[in-house]
Amino acid sequence: MSMNSRESRLPSPAAQLRQAFDRSFAEAPQGEAALFDDFLAFHLGADPHAMALAGIARLLPLSALTPVASTMPEWLGIAGVAGAVLPVYDLGALLGYPACDRPRWMVVAAAAPIALAFDALDGQLRHRREAAGPAASAEFQRPPEREVLRMAGLARSVVSMPSVLANIKSRLRDSLPPKER
Secondary structure, three states, X not given: OOHHHHXXXXXXXXXXXXXXXXXXXXXXXXXXXXXXXXXXXXXEOOEEEEEEHHHEEEEEEOOOOEOOOOOOOOEEEEEEEOOEEEEEEEXXXXXXXXXXXXOOEEEEEOOOOOEEEEOEEEEEEEEEHHHOEEOOHHHOOOOOOOEEEEEOOEEXXXXXXXXXXXXXXXXXXXXXXXXXX
């Protein structure tokens, strides 16, 4: 057996992350596991962030994006996901970071047909519920959301999917002419 044929059978890091992500929804909480919350870990700029997996329907590589003109600078375009066409927004830009030149990943919101794109995926985290705390503004380049996860000496600002979706809805409403609001 050659090295190449053995390597081709090994799952890629992205495939491993996708399998772990999918398994997290299939497995029922057992005993002490119910004391934990699962998060997707990623970076926006140099800042580490996390988002609750409960608010995410899918995590996908952002492979094909069709640009569509918009008055919202955070709007990237549309992408086809599982037979649906979804609007894709730059998550960092929505949170006050500079626009990402080439986002590599996107999450699809569980509560709405919207995708949020970002560049740096760190993985999945399981965090003890009572260990989260309020944010200290000096820890991040941009104002964090209300909660911070502290793990292994690293503080991650928790991005609230409901807050991001409300921000998008508000921005879209504000961009409409007064008669259409």
